[in-house]
Amino acid sequence: xxxxxxxxxxxGGVTAVEDLQLEIExxxxxxxxxxxxxxxxxxxxxxxxxDRPTAGKALVNGKRYEDLRYPTREVGALLEAKALHPGRSxxxxxxxxxxxxxxxxxxxxxxxxxxxLTSVAKRKVGLxxxxxxxxxxxxxxxxxDPGVLIFDEPVNGxxxxxxRWVRRIAxxxxxxxxxxFISSHLMSEMQxxxxxxxxxxxxxxxxDEPMEQxxxxxxxxxxxxxxxxxxxLVELERRIASEGFTVDRSGGDVLTVRxxxxxxxxxxxxETGARLHELHVQAPSLEEAYMELTASSVxxxxxxxxxxxxxx
Numbered sequence: 001x002x003x004x005x006x007x008x009x010x011x012g013g014v015t016a017v018e019d020l021q022l023e024i025e026x027x028x029x030x031x032x033x034x035x036x037x038x039x040x041x042x043x044x045x046x047x048x049x050x051d052r053p054t055a056g057k058a059l060v061n062g063k064r065y066e067d068l069r070y071p072t073r074e075v076g077a078l079l080e081a082k083a084l085h086p087g088r089s090x091x092x093x094x095x096x097x098x099x100x101x102x103x104x105x106x107x108x109x110x111x112x113x114x115x116x117l118t119s120v121a122k123r124k125v126g127l128x129x130x131x132x133x134x135x136x137x138x139x140x141x142x143x144x145d146p147g148v149l150i151f152d153e154p155v156n157g158x159x160x161x162x163x164r165w166v167r168r169i170a171x172x173x174x175x176x177x178x179x180x181f182i183s184s185h186l187m188s189e190m191q192x193x194x195x196x197x198x199x200x201x202x203x204x205x206x207x208d209e210p211m212e213q214x215x216x217x218x219x220x221x222x223x224x225x226x227x228x229x230x231x232x233l234v235e236l237e238r239r240i241a242s243e244g245f246t247v248d249r250s251g252g253d254v255l256t257v258r259x260x261x262x263x264x265x266x267x268x269x270x271e272t273g274a275r276l277h278e279l280h281v282q283a284p285s286l287e288e289a290y291m292e293l294t295a296s297s298v299x300x301x302x303x304x305x306x307x308x309x310x311x312x
Contacts (some may be wrong), residue, residue, distance in 0.1 A: 001026055001179055002047060002148060006056030009042050009203075016042045018203040024181050026147065029174045030185040031194030036293055039203040040183045041079070046076055060148055072101040075148040078139030082133045087128025090117055091138050091295060093125060105142055107256065111139040111206045116165075130157030138169070148179040155189060162194055187287035197286075201294050211286070218289035223257045223265045224250075226278035238276045240265065256282075274298070 008019040017039040024030050029032045034040050040302035045051040047058040060068065060075050074127050084093055085191050095109040115135040120128075125136060126184045143148055151170070163186075170193055174180045184190050184284035190197075197214050199207040203279050207214055227233040233253055246258040256286075257265055262281050269276055284292075 001061060002058040002150075002181060003062070004043070004056070005014060005024065005059070007053055007058050008045065008055040009039070009051060010045060010054045013123045016048070016203050017096055017200075020200070020203075020205055022198060022205070022208060024179055024198070025196070026179040027177050029170050029180045029182060029193055030196040030198060032181060032198050032200075033187075033188045033190065033290060033294075034200040034206075036045050037202075038200045040200065041152060042203075043114065043200070044077070044079060044123065044150055047150065048075070048079070050079075056061075062087075070086050070101050070144065072103070072144035072146065074143060074146050075150065076146040077150040077152075077153045077286060078134070078137035078141045078154055079150075080137075082130070084125045084136070088285075089122050090125055090139075091121040091130070093136070094139060097143055098141055101144055107143060107145070111142045114142060114169075115139040117267065131159065131162055134158055135162070138166070146178075149173055151180075152181060153184055155184065155186060157240070163189060179281035187285070189289055191286035199290065199293055201296075208294055212292075215284060215286060215289045216283045218292055220284035220288045221258070222282045223260060223262050223284050224254065224280055225257070225265060225269070225276055227274050228253055229275060232272070233273040234271060236272050239268055239272050243268070253277075268298055277289065 004020045004022040006016055008015070008021040032040055035161065042051060043081060046053050046058065047065065051297070057064065065071060065075065090112065091108060091109060094111065098105055098108055114119050114136050117132065117135055117139065120132065125133065128136065133281065134154060138151070138154060141151065155166050158166065167189065170180050174195070181191065194211055197207060197209065197211055199203070228237055233255070237247055237249060237255055240257055240260070245260040248256045250256050262279060266279060269279070
């Protein structure tokens with residue numbers, strides 16, 4: 001488990017992370033989302049003892065990272081895939097990690113096979129592609145067989161097959177009862193991977209709730225219905241609008257209603273005697289729900305077609 005108690009980080013007069021109160025639970029994949037500059041990477045670095053908090057604590061299994069006797073046996077992390085000695089082979093890189101943490105050397109071959117790098121184990125990592133570096137970074141995170149995994153943008157540089165592989169391994173680790181904490185900008189992938197979502201903006205917590213719950217409470221969801229009879233269509237549209245719901249005629253015999261449940265729209269159709277050929281809920285995507293939640297927290301936006309990107 002990862003616990004954040006009032007976690008705060010300031011750089012001069014700038015507050016990068018402010019009073020985060022979180023518990024990242026085992027047995028599920030927790031997605032960590034936020035705009036560029038939101039403080040995601042800073043938060044992860046504080047959990048791993050790489051940045052010292054200005055206030056508050058970041059705990060792994062109830063202890064600060066620096067107080068863990070064998071840290072790689074309790075928490076595995078991938079933050080910078082290419083933060084490796086370019087002259088070392090993948091095997092030697094992992095072997096050095098294993099020896100310094102009291103991990104049997106045979107574990108190196110096991111994780112290399114797990115991440116699909118056995119055939120290039122003797123190759124210098126300076127010659128690795130970004131995707132291969134990501135796989136090696138994940139191998140390093142898995143080396144100590146830890147109960148807590150922290151991945152910062154783990155699918156960066158991977159091809160579609162690699163992306164699916166990361167999704168499967170994240171899900172399998174969580175199913176084993178481990179704590180899996182992943183940051184990503186790929187919303188469609190996160191929607192397929194995460195159980196719980198933590199969203200921050202400008203260093204502050206915006207949301208901490210199950211994926212489905214967060215999506216369902218978005219105002220961007222809609223009920224779509226198709227009414228074949230023109231007079232019933234007009235009457236139903238008028239009645240729905242009279243109850244304060246937003247209704248649009250999408251063209252032809254289709255109405256799109258926002259702010260109402262499918263059950264309520266079905267009841268209104270029954271009350272007005274309208275015959276329906278279709279009625280279903282159009283749930284928003286995670287991307288749509290996320291954009292709605294973070295609209296006021298974007299540090300670096302788009303203006304007149306020019307993108308400005310910041311750091312996490």
